[in-house]
Amino acid sequence: MIESIAIVGATGAVGRIIRQLFEERDFPYGKITFLASQRSAGTTITFKGEEHEVKLLCPEAFDDIDVAIGSTPDPVAAEFCPWARERNCVVVDESGYWRMDPEVPLVVPEINPEAADQHKGIIASPNCSTTQMVLAMKPLHDAGKIRRVIVSTYQATSGAGVQGQADLIDGSRAFLDEADYEYQAFAHPIAFNLIPQIGSHKHEGYTSEEMKMVYETQKIFGDESIKVCPTCVRVPVENCHSESILVETEKKISVDEAKELFDATPGLKVVDDLGNGEYPMPNQCSGDDNTFIGRIREDLSCENGLAFWCVSDNLRKGAATNAVQIAELLSKTQAAV
Ligand SMILES: NC(=O)c1ccc[n+]([C@@H]2O[C@H](COP(=O)([O-])OP(=O)(O)OC[C@H]3O[C@@H](n4cnc5c(N)ncnc54)[C@H](OP(=O)(O)O)[C@@H]3O)[C@@H](O)[C@H]2O)c1
Numbered sequence: 601m602i603e604s605i606a607i608v609g610a611t612g613a614v615g616r617i618i619r620q621l622f623e624e625r626d627f628p629y630g631k632i633t634f635l636a637s638q639r640s641a642g643t644t645i646t647f648k649g650e651e652h653e654v655k656l657l658c659p660e661a662f663d664d665i666d667v668a669i670g671s672t673p674d675p676v677a678a679e680f681c682p683w684a685r686e687r688n689c690v691v692v693d694e695s696g697y698w699r700m701d702p703e704v705p706l707v708v709p710e711i712n713p714e715a716a717d718q719h720k721g722i723i724a725s726p727n728c729s730t731t732q733m734v735l736a737m738k739p740l741h742d743a744g745k746i747r748r749v750i751v752s753t754y755q756a757t758s759g760a761g762v763q764g765q766a767d768l769i770d771g772s773r774a775f776l777d778e779a780d781y782e783y784q785a786f787a788h789p790i791a792f793n794l795i796p797q798i799g800s801h802k803h804e805g806y807t808s809e810e811m812k813m814v815y816e817t818q819k820i821f822g823d824e825s826i827k828v829c830p831t832c833v834r835v836p837v838e839n840c841h842s843e844s845i846l847v848e849t850e851k852k853i854s855v856d857e858a859k860e861l862f863d864a865t866p867g868l869k870v871v872d873d874l875g876n877g878e879y880p881m882p883n884q885c886s887g888d889d890n891t892f893i894g895r896i897r898e899d900l901s902c903e904n905g906l907a908f909w910c911v912s913d914n915l916r917k918g919a920a921t922n923a924v925q926i927a928e929l930l931s932k933t934q935a936a937v
Contacts, residue, residue: 601628602931606668606689608657608680610634610645613761614671614694617920619647625924628931635661635668637676659683667930669923670694685721692723692926694919696808699724699816706819709925710867711738716929723926728918729753729809729832729841730816732891735868735917736845736910739861741821744849744904748827751813754835754842755798756882759914760785768838786834795834807832840882841914846899846907855896858906862893867917872896880911888913889921 607622609615615636622632634645634654641656655661657676662668662684670677670693677695684691698704705715706724708731716723726734737746757768764785771791774781781789788795799808806814810830818824835842853861862868871880872894880892891912899905912918 601630602667602927603630604633604665604667605629605631605927606633606635606661606665607671608635608668608691609671609676609694611636611640611643611654611762612671613758613765614915614919614923617915618669618671618924619645621916621920621924623648625928627924627928633661633665659687662687662689665689667692667927669927671919671923681722688721690719690721690723690930692725692923692930694725694923696727696812698722699726699812700819706816707926707929708734708820708922709929710735710865711820712822713929716926717933723930725919725923725926726816726820727809727812728759728912728914729755729830729843730813730820731918731922732841732910732912732914733813733843733845734817734820735865735891735912736862736893736908737817737821737847739865739868740847740849740853740858740906741826743857743861744851744853746826746847746849748829748848749817750829750846752831752833752844753798753813754833754837754844756837756839756841756914757785757790757834758839759798759841759918760834765838768836772836790834790836792836794836796831798832798834806830837882839886839913839915840911841918842880842882843910844907845910846905848899848902848905850904852904853906855898855906858896858908862896867891868893870894870896879909882911885911886913887916889916891917 635657644651674695674697677697757764775791802808802811809832813830814828869890879894895909
């Protein structure tokens with residue numbers, strides 16, 4: 601059991617779901633602390649029916665904390681994780697800052713739980729668009745070895761945090777009212793639009809979000825031979841990322857085999873009946889910890905190709921649920937340093 605746990609960034613879009621998960625799940629801990637910036641410090645949040653004061657994130661905040669789950673912007677995570685580590689507090693971090701550090705395990709508990717044992721004080725949780733894709737890839741990779749993935753994402757505005765969620769609602773309202781609206785989380789209007797750029801330019805025409813899907817996939821599977829070609833797009837959907845995924849395997853996997861493999865994998869749920877108009881859609885998957893798969897079909901352009909559609913709640917399995925599962929691994933193994 602973890603004696604004392606902290607949620608860092610407790611007031612954010614992911615932090616709010618982490619609080620919800622702690623209310624829903626039977627997670628064993630003694631004391632819980634909520635941390636955020638100067639903006640929210642001193643405000644209160646209701647947790648398990650009681651009022652809790654949000655405390656300021658500072659080095660001393662970790663003095664008596666065993667495990668912290670962090671959901672803050674990258675520069676904040678860069679600063680606070682060493683504060684925690686110096687105080688023997690293990691951090692499960694949601695930000696992108698530590699994920700590719702060779703000293704930091706990048707963990708999806710359904711795929712590489714053993715990596716968490718190697719931690720040196722920080723464990724990273726992957727990018728939301730990576731997590732749902734690798735979950736779907738896992739049974740196919742085990743059965744037929746994936747050589748190549750082509751993925752296009754349709755990412756919800758909640759992926760850009762509380763401000764991204766507000767921008768969609770307020771921007772849509774302004775659009776309908778023919779009023780001006782200044783977007784805070786996006787460089788272009790997201791209402792009634794698509795933005796084919798998430799993150800900054802990173803590598804040969806690919807964005808930082810797209811390169812996360814490449815590098816993180818290879819790190820999680822421990823296999824740099826898996827080639828990934830991503831296109832990440834922001835869409836005017838409030839929650840749940842969708843992905844059109846095409847995989848090419850060494851050994852051919854038929855549609856029926858793929859359905860059986862997906863069905864047998866905990867955390868995956870197949871919804872696939874095109875004739876009856878049944879497939880996963882964001883508005884039906886929100887609030888669920890499963891990753892949903894549909895539209896499974898053979899690639900007409902490639903011998904060993906399989907195409908499918910994948911939807912997952914980016915705030916839950918894409919972020920909060922995965923981090924809480926990692927913390928549960930820590931609590932089971934008593935692996936706090
Ligand atoms: N949204 C997703 O789907 C998703 C998925 C996977 C990973 N992530 C990652 O998770 C992290 C959080 O994302 P989010 O969507 O929850 O963002 P968000 O809604 O903007 O929340 C950010 C949180 O960080 C806190 N924070 C910001 N600056 C801080 C500072 N200087 N000191 C202390 N706390 C500070 C905020 O507290 P205040 O209330 O005080 O501002 C808030 O609690 C990001 O690194 C993101 O990339 C997000």
